[in-house]
Amino acid sequence: MAHIHPTALVHDRAELADDVVIGPYAVIGAEVRIGAGTRVDAHCVIDGRTTIGRDNHFYPFGSIGGMPQDISHGGEVTELVIGDRNTVREFCTFNTGTFKEEGVTRVGNDNWIMAYVHLAHDVQLGNHCVLANNATLAGHVRVGDWATIGGLTGIHQFCKIGAHAMLGFQSHVSQDVPPYMTVDGNPLAVRAVNLTGLRRRDFSNARIGVIRDLHKLLYRDGLTLEQAVERMQALLGQHGAESDADIQVMLDFVAASKRGLVR
Structure with missing residues (x-):
């Protein structure tokens, strides 16, 4: 009983x-x-x-x-x-x-x-x-595995939060947050790769290096989203199976985004 x-x-x-x-x-x-x-x-x-x-x-x-x-x-x-x-x-x-x-x-x-x-x-x-x-x-709202959402954060209808993303305190989320990224603020902005979270989950330095390349393509190189996607696709097959899987997670997320990425 x-x-x-x-x-x-x-x-x-x-x-x-x-x-x-x-x-x-x-x-x-x-x-x-x-x-x-x-x-x-x-x-x-x-x-x-x-x-x-x-x-x-x-x-x-x-x-x-x-x-x-x-x-x-x-x-x-x-x-x-x-x-x-x-x-x-x-x-x-x-x-x-x-x-x-x-x-x-x-x-x-x-x-x-x-x-x-x-x-x-x-x-x-x-x-x-x-x-x-x-x-x-x-x-x-869709939230991927291993995501962390900070206190007092509000997420708008139909937004997607990628796997391993970190949303800081009082984040105002009205667009999709890509995997592996750290974001916060109002308006929301991507700050960096979620290095602490990835290391806690035993991502190797090699995998983290590739994820940092993805961040650079999306947020630091001045590329359009279409150009960044092409460059990310070109990384496939260069860094091993685990990194290929990480890249594909990002590509799939971008392809499925309907509200647009936080950029």
């Missing part, structure tokens, strides 16, 4: 693994499924069609799986899917998706999400991300 505090309200149809812990005054809705090892602390509300994986920890006063804050939403049943080993601190709000996309908001694995973070409808958050206090992600 799950460990449910006597004051908690857990719907009869909710599906909880045997070792789930539900704290005082928490509320678990009818269409919620929670995987093994997950803990839900006091006064946390998990509702909607929400599926949660293993070994997550939800701290007090969160609102997880609420309806999207989208004026066009007509009450359709949509979903929130959360992976494994995520830490979600106090007062976070995660909404379900809308049918403007596939109807699912997704959170990956191993994310560290601090207090008051908001994930709006249809957000797609990758793995190993850090979101500091009061980071606010509007609808349809």
Whole structure:
């Protein structure tokens, strides 16, 4: 049996693994499924069609799986899917998706999400991300793996944040942030390559050197975006398989950008 505090309200149809812990005054809705090892602390509300994986920890006063804050939403049943080993601190709000996309908001694995973070409808958050206090992600935002989003940062609808990017404190994000870059400010500007993050993830000096070349082509050589893409493509095949993969991540991101890159 799950460990449910006597004051908690857990719907009869909710599906909880045997070792789930539900704290005082928490509320678990009818269409919620929670995987093994997950803990839900006091006064946390998990509702909607929400599926949660293993070994997550939800701290007090969160609102997880609420309806999207989208004026066009007509009450359709949509979903929130959360992976494994995520830490979600106090007062976070995660909404379900809308049918403007596939109807699912997704959170990956191993994310560290601090207090008051908001994930709006249809957000797609990758793995190993850090979101500091009061980071606010509007609808349809995409965040790649290993991204770090500083406190009080706001991200506009439909923006994309590339893998390994670092967004500084109070960043105002209204365009796409390329992989590997460090950005901050209002207006937002690219400052450098996220060297600290890459080194922490055991990127070799050779790989980092190529990524610094990508930064130079995009931001230091005075090239148009089309010219920079051509020069990046020309780097493929020159520095080994790992660097080729890093270059391709950048090329794919640029090709998929619809709001334009921060430049």
